[in-house]
Amino acid sequence: MNAPTQPRLRRVVIAGGGTAGWMAAAAIANTLGDVVDLTLVESEAIGTVGVGEATIPPLVTFNRIVNLDEADFMRATQATFKLGILFDGWKNGHDRYFHSFGLTGRDHWSAGFQHFWLSGLQRGHDRPYDDYCLELVAALDGKFAHLPDNRMNYAYHLDSTLYAKLLRTLAEKNGTKRVEGRIAQVDLDGESGNITALELESGQRIEGDLFLDCTGFRALLIEGALHAGFDDWTHWLPCDSAIAVQTENVGPPPPYTRSIAHDAGWQWRIPLQHRTGNGLVYCSRYLDQESALERLLGNIEGDMRTKPNMLRFTTGARRRQWYRNCVAIGLSGGFMEPLESTSIHLIQRAVLRLIRMMPLTHISARDVAEFNDQQFTDMEQIRDFLILHYKATDRRDSAFWRQCATMDIPDTLQQKIELFRETGRVFRKNEELFAENSWVQVMMGQGIMPQSHHPIAEKLPDEELDRLLSGLRDDVRRTVGSLPPHGEYVSRYCGAK
Numbered sequence: 066m067n068a069p070t071q072p073r074l075r076r077v078v079i080a081g082g083g084t085a086g087w088m089a090a091a092a093i094a095n096t097l098g099d100v101v102d103l104t105l106v107e108s109e110a111i112g113t114v115g116v117g118e119a120t121i122p123p124l125v126t127f128n129r130i131v132n133l134d135e136a137d138f139m140r141a142t143q144a145t146f147k148l149g150i151l152f153d154g155w156k157n158g159h160d161r162y163f164h165s166f167g168l169t170g171r172d173h174w175s176a177g178f179q180h181f182w183l184s185g186l187q188r189g190h191d192r193p194y195d196d197y198c199l200e201l202v203a204a205l206d207g208k209f210a211h212l213p214d215n216r217m218n219y220a221y222h223l224d225s226t227l228y229a230k231l232l233r234t235l236a237e238k239n240g241t242k243r244v245e246g247r248i249a250q251v252d253l254d255g256e257s258g259n260i261t262a263l264e265l266e267s268g269q270r271i272e273g274d275l276f277l278d279c280t281g282f283r284a285l286l287i288e289g290a291l292h293a294g295f296d297d298w299t300h301w302l303p304c305d306s307a308i309a310v311q312t313e314n315v316g317p318p319p320p321y322t323r324s325i326a327h328d329a330g331w332q333w334r335i336p337l338q339h340r341t342g343n344g345l346v347y348c349s350r351y352l353d354q355e356s357a358l359e360r361l362l363g364n365i366e367g368d369m370r371t372k373p374n375m376l377r378f379t380t381g382a383r384r385r386q387w388y389r390n391c392v393a394i395g396l397s398g399g400f401m402e403p404l405e406s407t408s409i410h411l412i413q414r415a416v417l418r419l420i421r422m423m424p425l426t427h428i429s430a431r432d433v434a435e436f437n438d439q440q441f442t443d444m445e446q447i448r449d450f451l452i453l454h455y456k457a458t459d460r461r462d463s464a465f466w467r468q469c470a471t472m473d474i475p476d477t478l479q480q481k482i483e484l485f486r487e488t489g490r491v492f493r494k495n496e497e498l499f500a501e502n503s504w505v506q507v508m509m510g511q512g513i514m515p516q517s518h519h520p521i522a523e524k525l526p527d528e529e530l531d532r533l534l535s536g537l538r539d540d541v542r543r544t545v546g547s548l549p550p551h552g553e554y555v556s557r558y559c560g561a562k
């Protein structure tokens with residue numbers, strides 16, 4: 066057997082050291098540290114965006130890929146467990162519903178559990194859909210434990226600054242070189258248009274073969290130097306501003322994020338071990354900054370630990386996420402509000418995708434096309450899911466909600482909503498992040514009730530359906546009854562070493 070070809074694209078340069086930069090560095094160094102030279106440039110003077118605390122379950126896998134012990138990770142990032150999101154006031158201002166991780170009830174291969182539950186409703190059963198979901202009932206009871214066979218599907222609330230710090234330690238241990246300094250210029254090759262080097266204010270020049278743009282909203286390489294283009298989605302997701310503030314904890318941390326609808330946006334509450342993260346996401350067309358701040362500060366619990374952090378953003382996606390020899394990862398690739406905690410996940414997807422497509426001797430145009438197609442599809446699917454929360458509402462109490470309720474939506478989302486309304490069916494395409502359970506919970510939570518269900522549910526005689534439904538409910542209740550309070554479990558789990 067011949068010796069493997071020596072890689073020519075050896076030098077990978079990461080611009081930016083926020084969550085995106087250090088997640089990329091940790092994963093690439095851990096997987097390919099021996100075959101690529103990794104350099105990360107970041108500027109302490111510029112700093113990071115400093116928000117991003119709620120995650121979704123695939124982060125558990127990412128942490129395993131970079132060899133993070135879970136208890137160590139939770140201690141280092143002051144993390145708590147998250148079982149889903151409690152939405153307050155999204156449907157009509159007074160309602161609440163829960164979007165949980167995990168499954169509800171038990172599916173048949175031909176039809177999701179909602180079909181059996183709907184058949185039960187018609188036959189006189191009156192227990193809510195929520196009663197059949199372990200993660201949901203546990204969350205609202207404030208309970209958590211790891212269960213055998215990963216029966217409890219969970220994510221984390223974490224301090225993203227501490228997470229980046231932890232990942233930095235791993236990445237440096239696996240050979241990543243960190244350079245401190247401000248990038249002043251991006252050098253391009255006159256012929257190919259590829260990036261050849263980053264020039265720092267200090268005069269240092271960092272040459273590379275492949276560049277990852279992790280410079281956040283600045284998008285210094287992908288847009289500043291390469292003009293990859295941006296699709297603006299503000300007409301579907303009109304919020305463009307946020308204010309974040311940290312407060313002392315009041316009471317034990319619940320194992321879920323709260324999303325409280327306001328008349329021009331919504332507010333998050335994210336419990337960590339040592340503090341609570343709060344923020345208001347709002348549309349500046351309908352709420353000025355001063356009123357937004359007043360609104361936020363009027364709705365927090367506990368003393369403030371930080372000054373309010375004001376942020377502006379444009380919702381949308383970089384048209385080409387990989388362009389020439391540059392890949393945008395993190396906020397440089399686009400941004401959608403944190404309503405379903407998807408940004409850190411998009412970083413994870415991009416990093417793992419890039420590792421799968423890491424070039425050896427040259428960048429394949431086919432890899433680039435594939436990467437862009439997959440990444441953009443992820444973003445469009447998440448976009449549709451977020452729009453659903455705004456569109457499917459009975460709220461008409463403010464100009465903001467009236468705009469959301471009457472806006473045109475993408476055809477892809479229209480099809481999903483109408484299909485569910487008519488038939489109760491949801492189909493998952495192209496490894497879509499949000500599976501049937503998520504869509505069903507949010508659609509029903511926002512008031513979309515199917516008019517029909519699958520005939521398979523009618524096959525069950527009344528007694529069998531009764532047995533199925535009560536058996537599932539009892540199992541959920543019994544299991545939740547055996548779980549410890551979430552706060553106690555976290556203290557024990559993180560303290561045990």
Ligand code: FAD
Binds near residue numbers: 084120248
């Ligand atoms: P940044 O954190 O901005 O990092 C950029 C890096 O580039 C920094 O190191 C900076 O110093 C460096 N840099 C920039 N310019 C230069 C230069 N000229 N020279 C050298 N270095 C430079 N995500 C979630 O998953 N869950 C959430 O709950 C969540 N909440 C959010 C709330 C809000 C209001 C916002 C705005 C975002 C939220 N996000 C959330 C998104 C999340 O914060 C980001 O996806 C994540 O932090 C990644 O950011 P980043 O690393 O791309 O950018």
